[in-house]
């Protein structure tokens with residue numbers, strides 16, 4: 190499985206990113222540090238970056254080797270929850286009243302790993318839009334991105350693949366109830 194082996198090579202970097210995001214959680218529309226890290230990483234891997242889509246939202250655009258016109262959107266959410274973290278993790282939250290209790294630190298990191306892999310290999314035909322959404326936890330981050338022209342500037346005719354929901358679908362209740370420990 191060459192694909193998995195290659196991504197395994199990213200494991201240390203991705204683990205470090207996720208633990209750093211976990212230690213510095215930001216709630217909806219306040220993801221300034223988080224979106225800055227996302228933008229820096231995407232740029233570092235040679236991906237075209239658009240910031241300020243829906244406030245703190247970020248979109249990366251990557252074309253594959255092929256000349257085809259197909260497009261797809263891959264999405265992750267970046268915001269944390271307004272709650273205390275009661276864990277003894279080394280990378281536990283350093284910010285009172287803020288906790289990545291819903292796993293968006295993981296979602297963001299997963300999409301960054303995907304972006305790095307696709308940027309390095311470009312073994313696809315068409316364009317990928319990496320959509321890093323703010324404020325998934327009930328504050329309307331998807332709506333804000335759409336209002337800012339997400340679907341016109343970065344269109345994709347196919348269904349969006351997402352770590353937890355499509356841009357138009359909120360699953361806030363599930364997120365709010367998630368208080369499990371992230372390791």
Ligand SMILES: [Zn+2]
Nearest residue numbers: 291293325364
């Ligand atoms: Zn959530």
